[in-house]
Amino acid sequence: xxxxxxxxxxxxxxxxxxxxxxxxxxxxxxxxxxxxxxxxxxxxxxxxxxxxxxxxxxxxxxxxxxxxxxxxxxxxxxxxxxxxxxxxxxxxxxxxxxxxxxxxxxxxxxxxxxxxxxxxxxxxxxxxxxxxxxxxxxxxxxxxxxxxxxxxxxxxxxxxxxxxxxxxxxxxxxxxx
Numbered sequence: 226x227x228x229x230x231x232x233x234x235x236x237x238x239x240x241x242x243x244x245x246x247x248x249x250x251x252x253x254x255x256x257x258x259x260x261x262x263x264x265x266x267x268x269x270x271x272x273x274x275x276x277x278x279x280x281x282x283x284x285x286x287x288x289x290x291x292x293x294x295x296x297x298x299x300x301x302x303x304x305x306x307x308x309x310x311x312x313x314x315x316x317x318x319x320x321x322x323x324x325x326x327x328x329x330x331x332x333x334x335x336x337x338x339x340x341x342x343x344x345x346x347x348x349x350x351x352x353x354x355x356x357x358x359x360x361x362x363x364x365x366x367x368x369x370x371x372x373x374x375x376x377x378x379x380x381x382x383x384x385x386x387x388x389x390x391x392x393x394x395x396x397x398x399x400x401x402x
Contacts, residue, residue, distance in 0.1 A: 231261040235270045242270050243277035268355025269313040272301040275351070279303045286341055288334035289369075291316040291358050292324060300338045307349040308342035310335065313356035316365075321358035330359040336369025 231249040235242045246261035263274040276283060281303040288298035301309040313319070315334030321327075339350060359365070 227257050229257055229259045231259065232264050233261070234264050234266065242274050246277065265353070266355045267353035268311065268357075269317055269319065271311040271353035271355070272299065272309045272314065275303060275309045276301045279305075284341070284345075286338070288315050288337040289331070290334060291320050291330035291332075292326075296320065296334065298334055298338050300342055302342070302345075302347065305349075306347060307351060308339075308347035309351045309353070310338045310342065311353035311356070313353070314338065316359050317356050318358045319356075325358075327358060327360040330361070331365035332357070332359050332361055332363055333365035333369045335363075336366030339366060340370055 231246060233242055233245040233249075236245070240248075242263035242265055246263045249259055249261040252259050263270075263277045265271040265274045272283065275281070281301055283299055284302055285297060285299045287295045290296040296315065298315040300311075300314065303309065311317075312332065312335050315338055316330060316332045321330060335352075339352070342350060
């Protein structure tokens with residue numbers, strides 16, 4: 226029997242990577258075994274790819290949008306306790322449509338997603354950085370976690386640090402493997 230492995234990123238605006246993989250897996254071609262693995266580049270769709278490949282649950286919560294206000298953010302929680310956060314879920318290009326102003330945008334909502342995951346027992350964090358509409362270098366996310374680098378704007382500086390108190394030395398981000 227021949228084998229076909231389908232690895233596909235999304236088709237922007239039409240099909241997500243997991244949708245493409247479900248379609249591929251449903252094909253029945255005599256003499257062929259077809260399998261599929263969703264992939265993403267760290268931007269929009271990364272969380273869904275991990276959930277499709279590993280199982281787990283999607284956690285939705287309100288967070289600060291890239292230009293203020295409240296948006297619906299999310300992250301994935303995998304069965305082993307790893308949280309998968311994609312920057313695009315809280316500061317994505319799709320949220321900047323009609324407002325191409327990366328200097329005014331912030332990653333604060335990304336930090337809120339990371340904080341929620343840590344507060345709810347995440348053992349490891351994977352952070353996908355693609356598809357961002359900001360160029361704040363993560364200062365907004367750091368501020369949401371209670372830490373700001375000296376180079377961050379004064380509004381993003383905070384005195385306390387949650388990053389230094391993560392239980393067990395959990396890294397703020399980790400390799401995708």
